[in-house]
Amino acid sequence: MKNNLIEKIVYEISKNTSLTQKTTQRLLNNLIKDQDIFNNFIKNLDTLKTQVSMCCICNYYKIDKKCIICSDESRDQNIICVVSNQLNVDNIEKNNQYKGLYHVLDSEINLNKNVSPNDIDFESLFKRLSKSKELILALNATFEGELTANYIYHETKKLNINVTRIAKGIPMGGSLDYMDESTLIDAFKNRKKYEV
Amino acid sequence: MKNNLIEKIVYEISKNTSLTQKTTQRLLNNLIKDQDIFNNFIKNLDTLKTQVSMCCICNYYKIDKKCIICSDESRDQNIICVVSNQLNVDNIEKNNQYKGLYHVLDSEINLNKNVSPNDIDFESLFKRLSKSKELILALNATFEGELTANYIYHETKKLNINVTRIAKGIPMGGSLDYMDESTLIDAFKNRKKYEV
Numbered sequence: 097m098k099n100n101l102i103e104k105i106v107y108e109i110s111k112n113t114s115l116t117q118k119t120t121q122r123l124l125n126n127l128i129k130d131q132d133i134f135n136n137f138i139k140n141l142d143t144l145k146t147q148v149s150m151c152c153i154c155n156y157y158k159i160d161k162k163c164i165i166c167s168d169e170s171r172d173q174n175i176i177c178v179v180s181n182q183l184n185v186d187n188i189e190k191n192n193q194y195k196g197l198y199h200v201l202d203s204e205i206n207l208n209k210n211v212s213p214n215d216i217d218f219e220s221l222f223k224r225l226s227k228s229k230e231l232i233l234a235l236n237a238t239f240e241g242e243l244t245a246n247y248i249y250h251e252t253k254k255l256n257i258n259v260t261r262i263a264k265g266i267p268m269g270g271s272l273d274y275m276d277e278s279t280l281i282d283a284f285k286n287r288k289k290y291e292v
Numbered sequence: 293m294k295n296n297l298i299e300k301i302v303y304e305i306s307k308n309t310s311l312t313q314k315t316t317q318r319l320l321n322n323l324i325k326d327q328d329i330f331n332n333f334i335k336n337l338d339t340l341k342t343q344v345s346m347c348c349i350c351n352y353y354k355i356d357k358k359c360i361i362c363s364d365e366s367r368d369q370n371i372i373c374v375v376s377n378q379l380n381v382d383n384i385e386k387n388n389q390y391k392g393l394y395h396v397l398d399s400e401i402n403l404n405k406n407v408s409p410n411d412i413d414f415e416s417l418f419k420r421l422s423k424s425k426e427l428i429l430a431l432n433a434t435f436e437g438e439l440t441a442n443y444i445y446h447e448t449k450k451l452n453i454n455v456t457r458i459a460k461g462i463p464m465g466g467s468l469d470y471m472d473e474s475t476l477i478d479a480f481k482n483r484k485k486y487e488v
Binding site: 101102105108109112113114115119121122123124125126127128129130133134136137138140141142143144145147148149150157159181182183186202 | 297298301304305308309310311315317318319320321322323324325326329330332333334336337338339340341343344345346353355377378379382398
């Protein structure tokens with residue numbers, strides 16, 4: 097390909113964001129083809145850029161000056177749920193069940209990528225815990241997520257706080273044929289009375 | 293989720309582009325988190341918007357005033373290769389083998405999506421063919437691609453032009469176990485002398 101300008105832009109965007117080069121190419125292709133869509137896309141980004149930032153308490157998105165979670169006084173101020181990133185909060189909020197606060201780490205301990213505990217701002221979490229009664233660990237059930245959960249658990253031992261973690265088990269629609277050993281062990285351990 | 297602004301932007305971007313809502317969320321999440329990346333992303337889009345458009349001859353990208361394919365006089369002006377979209381040209385050009393011209397339809401006949409032949413600008417293709425000797429159909433081997441190829445073939449019958457299509461067969465790395473009947477039939481029909 098000799099379109100070096102497009103190639104360069106695809107490479108840069110893909111390097112800096114979560115998009116693959118293929119997805120970036122498709123996105124840019126759609127934008128170039130339609131000026132209206134392109135203008136609208138840029139307008140939306142501008143709105144996002146000027147109005148959205150991160151909450152200085154929980155690190156979730158805030159629009160203008162307020163984070164909708166931290167500023168909601170009806171929520172239980174005694175429970176903090178730790179998640180890896182902002183999208184996790186969106187996912188949990190969709191269910192409309194959890195009514196406590198959040199803390200977004202925006203990272204996980206990852207030895208392969210040289211992310212050690214020192215590279216993550218755990219201090220702002222630990223500071224908040226002095227006023228809390230329960231800390232829910234809702235981190236990914238991956239090696240990195242477990243490592244991070246483990247670190248937080250050990251660091252908060254000295255605090256007088258109830259540390260829980262969300263249940264592991266068979267996900268909805270999951271087939272036992274394809275479930276790994278550790279999930280099955282957890283699913284059996286955490287079995288509940290069958291109720292209809 | 294009560295972040296209606298973000299939700300609205302994710303919905304709009306996803307509706308207008310090829311990105312899924314999940315991918316859009318991830319992209320925007322990456323952008324919001326890092327002002328430098330966000331600024332760079334917008335800068336790249338601006339460059340793209342001001343410098344890239346579609347070639348009025350072949351409908352491939354052109355940067356500033358020139359399409360690199362149509363303006364390259366060393367290319368064989370007697371062969372036109374028809375493809376569905378601009379990314380197909382990039383893919384073929386990577387191989388550095390084909391040295392003719394292109395024509396990007398930027399669409400395919402698709403009865404499910406109500407895209408009939410009248411919705412596609414075939415005329416600009418047919419006009420170009422009067423000066424050509426060969427028309428290569430390099431459309432997708434999907435129902436829509438075949439339908440489009442078939443339409444072009446029938447419409448160009450009256451023109452004195454050699455119409456070919458790229459070969460069907462087993463793709464590199466493909467396993468015969470998973471190959472469908474029609475591919476196998478084509479692969480056998482088009483078998484070539486084994487050479488090492």
